Amino acid sequence: MNVFARMAAPVAALVAAGLTATACAPSTSDNEAKKDDQSGTLCVWLFQEVDNDPKKKVVDQAVADFRGKHKDVDVDVTYIPINTRAEKIKAAFNDPESAPDLIEYGNTDTAGYVQDGGLADISEEFASWPQSKDTDATAKESLTVKGKTYGSPLFVGVRALYYRTDVFKDLGLKPPTTQEELVNTAEKIRAEPKDLYGLAVGGAYTYGAMPFLWSNGGELATEKDGTYRSTIDSAQSQAGIKAYTALFGDQNCPANKCAEMGGNNTVETFASGKAGMAIAGNFNHPAIEASKVKGKYAVVPLPGKKAGEIAPAFAGGNNIGLLKSSSHRTLGLALMQSLTSKKTQGALFDAMGFLPTYTDVRKEAAAREPFAEPFVKTLDVAKFVPASPGWAAIDAVLVLPTMFQQIVSGRKDVDAAANEARKKMDAAFTEAG
């Protein structure tokens, strides 16, 4: 006791001294641009792809085009690793002094970055660009927050149904044209003694599950006056959730293995030859092409409820944004225009297989490369997630994977799990404002 009594005074004094010395709120940075320089160096951060050289060549050309018009401006392009991009970009927002002028960012991050005060509103300039009228609606939606535009789309990515042509041939199967056929086909493949999964699905594969939700008429959330309310527990959404979760089980993809799989795991499962079908993106093509199923697969759009319908898929992709703190607004926008031009996007498709965001360029691309066709078709009906900063939080605390896993593992029924998910989503939307 005595020891404590004797220590109390000095400790208190020390704490008090600490308080007076440092009595300040935690740091907050100022991201307002102070000027609009017409010369100097433009700094750009782009994502480092697994095989980055082809991308670099396309970008170098776009930069050269820009410098043709702006001779005395330097451009410094840095490729940042995708795994740590969130930290890098947050750090850029926190420290405007060492932040770049332009960044590439994933389109689900738009609303969050806008709320963080990191991205500049470029609505007027974007609308005035001659090429921007051909930008497809979903890509535009992915950079619009509360009616304002925060960047220019670079490419889109979408998922479709990959299937094993050899397995289908052996079993006399045809690519499914409805959701019901998809389920039947999956079960037939599983029933064969080859120990294959029918359709590889994952409890943590949110974007693989979305087409089922959307094709059943469900929605993640609806917007009213700029605020989102979750509709994950509506009758239609629940029908979609039921359709997806019914794929887990010994008849297709055993729950004890598939419940914990995410998107990458299902793609790996397909690539390692352990599944008859999988839902994977055009961006997964290189990995599957490099695997042992090369030459033994084909792709069709994921079928919807009725024959001839395509299940709406999530339109992922990346945008180029101008940082609010940039001191080169005019030049930055000129470079952004060059980096996301029709010419650049066409070249990027040829080099990397990334789908262009301009509808006309995309059509031409699909004509050049038949592989792109099912993805381009799917993009006509693709959808986007809620443009709310709350979505990032919902994604981060795994609301939807938790819901699917609760159902798949038999902990909760569809209604109870969807209800819980709705509450969590609404809380996140409210918090995000």
Next chain:
Amino acid sequence: MSAVAKGGRRGGLGASRWTPWLYLAPALIVLAALLVYPIYQLGLISFLEYTQAQVSGGEPATFQGFANYTELFSDRQFWEVLVATLVFAAVCVLSTLVVGCGLAVLLTRIRAVSRLALMLAALGAWATQAITGSTVLVFLFDPDFGPVNKMLVWVGLSGFEDFSWTYDRYSAFALVLFEVVWCSFPLVMVTVYAGIKAIPGEVLEAASLDGASNWRVWRSVMAPMLRPILVVVTIQPIIWDFKVFTQIYVMTNGGGIAGQNLVLNVYAYQKAFASSQYSLGSAIGIVMLLILLAVTLIYLRLLRRQGEEL
């Protein structure tokens, strides 16, 4: 001690009261800078609305009082995770101590070559990064390709053909427990072994001459003499295991199926960093700090009550 303070020192120079503090000052200043200031910031942030928007200046930081704590305490998941963390940490600490002490005693009983082998194996485990150990273990226990399931089937156990260790909550925790014990027992083993070696041989000899069993020697001779060492090797795992992150994050894919294997640190990471709610994350941090302080103080207190200076 208190008698000296009251009687002897009062009459002395006023400065002498402050002399110890003067000597302690450099250490205290460094400690304050490295410890008090961050904790102060952590506490401060836990009373604010402080998300990425506030950090990068999109919105002003506002004082919220206990709002973050109210939000946390009204979250049913927080309590579930807290209970799971406490129970899991307790099991980890106990297992680590049992394995560590058991092997330390074993070390004193075996020949030099086997002792060297055991030491090397333990040091290998010690030197292995938690993330490496976790990844390797996940591979070993993989339901499709893992050798462990194949071996279990081979020795004739049924039901392991397709058994997924991470699907069931308890088998997933058991797997993580295995990894946690594996990377923390060497510290206990080496420290306790050193302690045992320092016990005078005649004491142990006397005990065995009196016909004490191995267990009795440990219980009545070694353990009491190793007390100060045991305190250290218990508090360390308490702190480590309460804060376990890597193993859970890697082995159960960030918290297991439907979050069944979440522990506080992973939960705080989800809240604070993945979804940028730094203020809520700070509140979790403060709660963890208070719990750890309380557990450690109660533990030290209990030991003191048993009568010995540490």
